[in-house]
Amino acid sequence: xxxxxVKEGFxxxxxxxxxxxxxxxxxxxxxxxxxVALTAPYTTMPDLPEKWRSSAYWEDNPKNVPPExxxxxxxxxxxxxxxxxxxxxxxxxxxxxVTMIEADYQFPDGYYLGPQGIIIRGLNVTLNAPSQAPxxxxxxxxxxxxxxxxxxxxxxxxxxxxxxxxxxxISANVYIWLVNxxxxxxxxxxxxPLETILIxxxxxxxxxxxxxxxxxxxxxxxxxxxxxxxKLILKINNPAPKYNQVVYDNLKVTFLGxxxxxxxxxxxxxxxxxxxxxxxxxxxxxxxxxxxxxTVIGLIYGVTSAYLGxxxxxxxxxxxxxxxxxxxxxxxxxxxxxxxxxxxxxxxxLLVIFGWMGIARIARSMALQIKEQTYIEAARALGAGNGRxxxxxxxxxxxxxxxxxxxxxxxxAVIAEASLSFLGIGDPSAVTWGQILNAAQAQSATTxxxxxxxxxxxLGIAVVGLTFVLIGTALDKILNPRLRRL
Amino acid sequence: xGYLKYLVFRILNAILxxxxxxxxxxxxxxxxxxxxxxxxxxxxxxxxxxxxxAKIKQSQGLEAFEQAKAAKQASLEEKYELNIxxxxxxxxxxxxxxxxxFGTTSMxxxxxxxxxxxxxxxxxxSxxxxxxxxxxxxxxxxxxxxxxARHAGSVFDRGLSIFALLTYSLPMWWTGMMFxxxxxxxxxxxxxxxxxxxxxxxxxxxxDVIWKLALPVFTYVFVVFGGWAWTTRNIMIGTLQEDxxxxxxxxxxxxxxxxxxxxxxxxxxxxxxxxxxxxxxxLGGAIISELVFNYPGMGRLYWVALQQNETNxxxxxxxxxxVLYLAGVVLADMVYGFLDPRVKVGASAKM
Numbered sequence: 001x002x003x004x005x006v007k008e009g010f011x012x013x014x015x016x017x018x019x020x021x022x023x024x025x026x027x028x029x030x031x032x033x034x035x036v037a038l039t040a041p042y043t044t045m046p047d048l049p050e051k052w053r054s055s056a057y058w059e060d061n062p063k064n065v066p067p068e069x070x071x072x073x074x075x076x077x078x079x080x081x082x083x084x085x086x087x088x089x090x091x092x093x094x095x096x097x098v099t100m101i102e103a104d105y106q107f108p109d110g111y112y113l114g115p116q117g118i119i120i121r122g123l124n125v126t127l128n129a130p131s132q133a134p135x136x137x138x139x140x141x142x143x144x145x146x147x148x149x150x151x152x153x154x155x156x157x158x159x160x161x162x163x164x165x166x167x168x169x170i171s172a173n174v175y176i177w178l179v180n181x182x183x184x185x186x187x188x189x190x191x192x193p194l195e196t197i198l199i200x201x202x203x204x205x206x207x208x209x210x211x212x213x214x215x216x217x218x219x220x221x222x223x224x225x226x227x228x229x230x231k232l233i234l235k236i237n238n239p240a241p242k243y244n245q246v247v248y249d250n251l252k253v254t255f256l257g258x259x260x261x262x263x264x265x266x267x268x269x270x271x272x273x274x275x276x277x278x279x280x281x282x283x284x285x286x287x288x289x290x291x292x293x294x295t296v297i298g299l300i301y302g303v304t305s306a307y308l309g310x311x312x313x314x315x316x317x318x319x320x321x322x323x324x325x326x327x328x329x330x331x332x333x334x335x336x337x338x339x340x341x342x343x344x345x346x347x348x349x350l351l352v353i354f355g356w357m358g359i360a361r362i363a364r365s366m367a368l369q370i371k372e373q374t375y376i377e378a379a380r381a382l383g384a385g386n387g388r389x390x391x392x393x394x395x396x397x398x399x400x401x402x403x404x405x406x407x408x409x410x411x412x413a414v415i416a417e418a419s420l421s422f423l424g425i426g427d428p429s430a431v432t433w434g435q436i437l438n439a440a441q442a443q444s445a446t447t448x449x450x451x452x453x454x455x456x457x458x459l460g461i462a463v464v465g466l467t468f469v470l471i472g473t474a475l476d477k478i479l480n481p482r483l484r485r486l
Numbered sequence: 487x488g489y490l491k492y493l494v495f496r497i498l499n500a501i502l503x504x505x506x507x508x509x510x511x512x513x514x515x516x517x518x519x520x521x522x523x524x525x526x527x528x529x530x531x532x533x534x535x536x537x538x539x540a541k542i543k544q545s546q547g548l549e550a551f552e553q554a555k556a557a558k559q560a561s562l563e564e565k566y567e568l569n570i571x572x573x574x575x576x577x578x579x580x581x582x583x584x585x586x587x588f589g590t591t592s593m594x595x596x597x598x599x600x601x602x603x604x605x606x607x608x609x610x611x612s613x614x615x616x617x618x619x620x621x622x623x624x625x626x627x628x629x630x631x632x633x634x635a636r637h638a639g640s641v642f643d644r645g646l647s648i649f650a651l652l653t654y655s656l657p658m659w660w661t662g663m664m665f666x667x668x669x670x671x672x673x674x675x676x677x678x679x680x681x682x683x684x685x686x687x688x689x690x691x692x693x694d695v696i697w698k699l700a701l702p703v704f705t706y707v708f709v710v711f712g713g714w715a716w717t718t719r720n721i722m723i724g725t726l727q728e729d730x731x732x733x734x735x736x737x738x739x740x741x742x743x744x745x746x747x748x749x750x751x752x753x754x755x756x757x758x759x760x761x762x763x764x765x766x767x768x769l770g771g772a773i774i775s776e777l778v779f780n781y782p783g784m785g786r787l788y789w790v791a792l793q794q795n796e797t798n799x800x801x802x803x804x805x806x807x808x809v810l811y812l813a814g815v816v817l818a819d820m821v822y823g824f825l826d827p828r829v830k831v832g833a834s835a836k837m
Binding site: 321330446451458 | 499502503504506507510511514515517518521651652654655656657659660661663664666667670671672678773774777778788789792800803804807808811812815
């Protein structure tokens with residue numbers, strides 16, 4: 001083959017490819033996918049894979065909530081996440097020792113439940129006189145004029161994080177307040193039922209209608225939203241401002257949403273959108289690497305086998321059959337499970353080892369035909385070596401076919417990687433769609449109805465698969481003249 | 487005669503491959519078992535040191551303790567077969583596996599410890615699920631594929647192609663998760679778990695099984711039939727362009743007869759091969775799909791065996807899968823040679 005021929009052939013091929021609408025669609029999808037994968041560190045965050053596994057990093061996110069846009073399809077709207085930093089909080093100093101911090105929270109009409117919780121963190125406290133440590137009271141001022149005392153006299157230190165909704169003392173305080181308003185009696189901490197503290201959602205009643213005469217368990221079980229303007233007040237008492245300093249610059253008050261971001265969150269509060277975007281990197285890399293490597297190996301193996309013929313051919317085909325008859329997924333699972341920690345490159349290697357056989361068989365049957373042609377005989381007569389004939393004369397004939405095979409085997413490789421990750425055998429330092437689905441299955445997301453956790457990763461796999469199938473079938477149509485007549 | 491010779495060659499070949507694969511599998515699993523057995527042995531030795539060993543140390547001194555410990559270790563090594571060289575063990579294991587003597591599991595599964603019995607319980611369930619689904623897929627796939635080939639380029643053909651391409655890229659287990667979400671969780675038409683109710687017998691049991699099977703079967707058919715129809719279509723389009731079809735058309739043979747009498751028969755060999763492998767593959771079950779549906783078949787059994795480190799069961803199952811695959815290869819070759827005279831002539835001419 002001369003270089004000019006290659007150039008001509010390529011040009012001709014491009015012309016034909018342009019006429020295949022599905023192929024063009026595939027190429028467009030591929031470009032989008034590559035762009036998404038490449039820009040992942042900039043569109044989400046640069047070091048997501050490291051953070052993905054640390055549950056502490058995602059503490060400021062609500063857990064198991066659907067995406068924000070889901071509100072468009074439901075009558076019962078779910079509030080989004082709202083974060084206040086020092087510059088959008090009202091901070092005033094009524095006296096030398098007291099600081100008031102107010103967060104205005106709008107619970108808009110039409111929304112069904114208030115926030116999932118409230119998290120206050122980032123108070124910088126310098127303690128020089130521990131006996132006079134600063135303390136904090138927290139109140140929630142409601143639109144109906146009632147005030148809930150959430151916490152009183154909480155001693156502050158630098159590590160203080162208040163987590164309304166996860167803190168049992170606060171939950172108990174809310175219960176006490178509920179009983180006080182509805183039944184008019186004061187109860188103590190010890191009369192609060194345990195399940196209220198441990199299981200019940202005590203944040204929703206804070207943002208619900210509470211009137212005298214109502215039943216407390218009704219309010220907890222079926223809170224009626226009380227929309228309007230709320231005010232979260234932090235009152236900080238610093239009896240010795242000269243010794244103990246409280247700095248508010250890093251203060252962060254988060255009203256956890258009942259819905260979050262573009263794709264919702266999982267059981268650790270992880271932003272699933274970021275995970276999906278990052279997952280495309282692994283999917284594309286694994287898919288392309290595995291299919292290219294196994295196609296190349298299969299082609300060379302098949303052609304060599306056909307060309308050598310005789311006993312060598314028989315022997316090589318037996319090896320091929322042995323690989324083909326070992327059930328691959330179970331063995332892959334076994335290897336992964338025994339080794340424990342596997343890297344992405346190792347998974348690629350495994351998938352290649354168990355993925356080249358089919359291509360080798362087809363390549364062999366094609367090479368058997370090519371081998372009989374006269375120009376091969378001529379080359380041999382001129383004294384060309386085996387390697388030269390295989391690589392220079394037979395393989396180039398199979399190249400167009402190879403491209404179609406590469407494209408068509410990408411979906412299989414992507415699904416195989418996802419399946420392994422789904423079973424918990426994957427690279428733990430990478431974020432992949434299979435691993436997201438694995439977590440979903442482990443937390444039985446399907447039986448709880450967390451669709452936003454299950455749907456996107458699989459759609460991602462399907463889109464990557466579809467992209468390459470579109471390209472592959474278009475190539476197939478051009479290179480397989482029988483189908484071209486359609 | 488040529489056909490028989492060809493067949494014998496194929497069978498011998500399959501047996502040779504089976505021997506080698508069995509050996510490889512044994513080598514792999516014995517290695518795994520050896521590691522877990524070694525850790526089990528050390529655990530037991532530690533236990534002994536803490537209880538009986540400590541007593542001996544106190545009453546008879548350090549020397550007696552060392553002696554007793556060595557004796558205990560030797561007996562434990564024998565118990566866990568750690569005193570036999572690795573290759574000897576591999577050889578023993580492979581030989582026993584070939585004789586279908588798979589041994590027992592350490593924990594009872596389906597109420598028995600015998601590996602063969604466990605497999606006998608699981609296989610019919612996988613057959614029930616996947617073979618039912620595969621048969622539906624074959625019928626639907628061939629029918630729709632032939633229809634699409636007849637009206638190539640029509641809206642139906644294009645729609646089918648797009649559907650096939652879409653489902654080709656879907657992981658079956660993910661589709662299963664989605665269907666569980668939609669049809670079981672949201673609409674409540676099907677159960678969330680396909681584990682059978684062991685209390686029921688008779689007609690009630692049959693009803694329970696059908697009810698639990700419905701969603702997995704539906705999922706399988708949904709994901710697979712598009713690809714089948716598409717492949718059938720492509721094969722049929724190729725055949726419909728052959729000269730003998732043109733000749734039949736020119737002769738005035740009715741179209742129905744051309745399609746089902748001439749073309750489908752000519753296109754049969756690859757389709758039959760596909761059918762054989764699909765049916766045999768269906769016996770193995772799909773590990774992840776069965777996990778997702780919580781269906782008690784072969785695939786889930788494999789997973790349970792892995793989780794509980796039941797090496798004997800794993801070897802038994804892997805051996806079963808391998809035999810199935812090789813049987814499929816031989817069967818496909820047989821049928822192929824039977825349907826397509828060119829194959830047997832070509833192969834036997836070589837011998």
